[in-house]
Amino acid sequence: MHEIGVLYEAVKAVENVAVQNNISKVKQITLEVGELTGYLPVFFEKYFSVVTDGKEMFKDCELEIIIENGEGLCTDCHALYNVMKHEGKCPKCESRNKTILSGQQFRVKDISY
Numbered sequence: 001m002h003e004i005g006v007l008y009e010a011v012k013a014v015e016n017v018a019v020q021n022n023i024s025k026v027k028q029i030t031l032e033v034g035e036l037t038g039y040l041p042v043f044f045e046k047y048f049s050v051v052t053d054g055k056e057m058f059k060d061c062e063l064e065i066i067i068e069n070g071e072g073l074c075t076d077c078h079a080l081y082n083v084m085k086h087e088g089k090c091p092k093c094e095s096r097n098k099t100i101l102s103g104q105q106f107r108v109k110d111i112s113y
């Protein structure tokens with residue numbers, strides 16, 4: 001489970017920002033998770049209470065997860081397609097040569113206080 005590690009880092013980063021800005025309560029954290037990262041959002045939801053356990057700042061904090069689509073651009077025929085949906089193969093010319101345009105990110109997109 002890599003999810004708990006990256007989630008822990010994300011929560012720690014949010015905590016640092018909050019402390020620096022004298023914020024004592026975080027209401028909501030929005031994470032953006034690319035579908036090509038291999039991270040399963042369900043684990044973030046599951047581990048969020050574990051990672052924030054005992055931290056007053058995150059009491060009743062909501063976790064929102066936005067999935068970023070994995071888009072690829074075929075380098076042979078220049079078709080744009082969803083890499084996950086088509087299992088990495090261009091639906092137009094069946095080539096596997098591609099440039100990944102999105103879907104590899106994991107980041108804290110937004111924080112509400």
Ligand SMILES: [Zn+2]
Nearest residue numbers: 074077090093
């Ligand atoms: Zn193609």
